[in-house]
Amino acid sequence: MLSQKSKYALRALLLLARQPPGEMVLVGEIAEQQNVPHKFLELILLELRKQGILFSQRGRNGGYTLARPKEAITFGEVIRIMDGPLAPLPCASVAGYRRCVDCQDERTCEIRQVMCSVRNAVADVLDNTSLADAIANGLSRERTALAS
Amino acid sequence: MLSQKSKYALRALLLLARQPPGEMVLVGEIAEQQNVPHKFLELILLELRKQGILFSQRGRNGGYTLARPKEAITFGEVIRIMDGPLAPLPCASVAGYRRCVDCQDERTCEIRQVMCSVRNAVADVLDNTSLADAIANGLSRERTALAS
DNA sequence: TGCTTTCCCTATAAAGATAATAGGATTATA
DNA sequence: TATAATCCTATTATCTTTATAGGGAAAGCA
Numbered sequence: 427m428l429s430q431k432s433k434y435a436l437r438a439l440l441l442l443a444r445q446p447p448g449e450m451v452l453v454g455e456i457a458e459q460q461n462v463p464h465k466f467l468e469l470i471l472l473e474l475r476k477q478g479i480l481f482s483q484r485g486r487n488g489g490y491t492l493a494r495p496k497e498a499i500t501f502g503e504v505i506r507i508m509d510g511p512l513a514p515l516p517c518a519s520v521a522g523y524r525r526c527v528d529c530q531d532e533r534t535c536e537i538r539q540v541m542c543s544v545r546n547a548v549a550d551v552l553d554n555t556s557l558a559d560a561i562a563n564g565l566s567r568e569r570t571a572l573a574s
Numbered sequence: 575m576l577s578q579k580s581k582y583a584l585r586a587l588l589l590l591a592r593q594p595p596g597e598m599v600l601v602g603e604i605a606e607q608q609n610v611p612h613k614f615l616e617l618i619l620l621e622l623r624k625q626g627i628l629f630s631q632r633g634r635n636g637g638y639t640l641a642r643p644k645e646a647i648t649f650g651e652v653i654r655i656m657d658g659p660l661a662p663l664p665c666a667s668v669a670g671y672r673r674c675v676d677c678q679d680e681r682t683c684e685i686r687q688v689m690c691s692v693r694n695a696v697a698d699v700l701d702n703t704s705l706a707d708a709i710a711n712g713l714s715r716e717r718t719a720l721a722s
Numbered sequence: 723t724g725c726t727t728t729c730c731c732t733a734t735a736a737a738g739a740t741a742a743t744a745g746g747a748t749t750a751t752a
Numbered sequence: 753t754a755t756a757a758t759c760c761t762a763t764t765a766t767c768t769t770t771a772t773a774g775g776g777a778a779a780g781c782a
Contacts, residue, residue, distance in 0.1 A: 428662040436685050461676045466771055484729045485779025514576040528609045536708035537584050540649055547695040560684035614742055632758040633750025
């Protein structure tokens with residue numbers, strides 16, 4: 427399940443991705459527009475900055491902006507930062523592998539094998555969807571909906 | 575993330591799937607072999623029985639057995655019973671759809687669209703993997719491992 | 723220089739979900 | 753009727769998520 431934190435993070439990033447490149451936006455503006463608690467959003471944006479997703483400036487005329495082009499930020503990267511590994515089980519994770527303490531034989535564990543397939547299927551979607559992709563799909567859907 | 579409950583449930587079901595069809599197994603035996611708390615496993619098996627996955631018999635010579643052939647029980651079905659919908663967001667779920675309370679326009683929500691893709695990718699794996707499939711894959715991997 | 727605005731940082735509380743335990747009720751068999 | 757097993761409800765314990773609070777530090781401007 428996607429956490430509230432990831433949802434807020436993605437909302438904020440999509441909002442920033444819709445701005446002209448380099449445009450600074452205040453935490454308060456994002457919070458208000460997206461219905462996210464201000465202070466909670468601060469924590470989220472702070473973490474995204476530390477992880478190189480956002481660039482920030484303090485003081486007057488400060489705010490946040492994407493640290494990279496919107497084509498170069500994927501859903502997978504964002505969700506991993508907020509929620510941790512994509513895999514349904516630690517033992518099926520590539521980046522965040524951890525052995526199951528009560529697993530009798532990982533090499534033959536059927537559950538692990540299936541969860542590895544799930545992990546790959548999920549990563550295939552999320553690591554290949556950028557903020558730009560998501561926005562573009564949204565627009566094309568919108569056009570389709572209006573045309574029909 | 576897969577819950578402990580789902581993991582225990584799948585372990586128990588895979589154990590039962592490896593028995594001769596119709597063979598009754600005690601909760602206590604499953605709990606011991608799979609390192610699962612006895613009383614907790616009882617709750618899990620009980621729910622699986624209510625949902626038509628297991629058949630049980632009380633009293634002496636009682637126990638649990640699969641209510642259907644192992645080819646006809648999928649990971650998706652089991653995980654939905656234990657953990658609820660597969661989708662990362664309620665608004666992206668087919669079976670358990672629920673609107674996001676703070677969503678401004680679901681029709682154009684980019685996050686929802688991506689999460690629908692994730693849901694489909696996950697369901698595609700889990701709804702097409704039966705207990706029998708998982709056991710068969712495990713064996714073939716074992717053979718491969720031994721051969722190499 | 724001092725004032726304001728903004729992000730930055732740490733700590734903690736509140737709420738909810740998950741995991742587990744407990745104790746007995748019911749049923750089938752020998 | 754004794755026994756062994758599942759069945760059922762309630763409760764506790766633990767952990768995670770979500771959110772709040774209060775101030776610290778830097779940037780710009782008068």
